[in-house]
Amino acid sequence: METPSRPNILIVDDDEAITVALAAFLGRSGFDVRIAEDGRAGLLEVEQDVPDLVVCDVLMPHVDGREFVRRVRARQLWLPIILLTQVGESWERSAALDEGADDYLNKPFDPHELISRIRAVLRRTVRGAAPLRSAERLRAHDLTVDRTARRVWRGDEELSLTPKALMLLEYLMLHPQEVHSRDRLLSALWGFDFASSSRAVDHRIAELRRVLGDSSTQARYIETAQSLGYRFLAPVVAG
Structure with a gap:
């Protein structure tokens, strides 16, 4: 039997x-692991042999992490990229994701958490969902999110969401079928320095369910994973 690569x-x-x-x-x-000492060397490595996934620091000399992502995407390469960042501002992380990163992890980080993120991103790649990051629109059932115009529709009806609820919906749809803890969602959308509790996430989830006509007991879009967090249930496609 052939050994899986x-x-x-x-x-x-x-x-x-x-x-x-x-x-x-x-x-x-x-x-199997290769190392590049900065973004410029990383681009050369990608040019020579495209990896299955890149783990890339943000703050580096010559070519930083965000510029690395931009240059890779400019070549129409949609290989998964996870950024490692020490930047505390949520807008900075959101900007990096908008430019084409698939996920990010704050330094210092737990290596086991990184392994979990790597495997989750690789599973999405196998399922063919990697292009979601580059999509202008995300669709699930009759729900459509226009990421450029920052607008949401359910069928022909345009929905009204607060900016943070829209960011949360977009994040969940970019990571379908994954369980996200409240702490992870706080980090992703509010930042670790956000002076609040995980109830901030619960309030935005409640807003999404109310606007989407969803239910915590019979979820069509967002499921509560008991004692763990939340999961976007519906299949998501680009378009």
């Missing part, structure tokens, strides 16, 4: 202490 991961980071330790950990976790 190990996913090839490219780590792009100028901190050697991080790359050496992370490469060893990923190797033990079932991945």
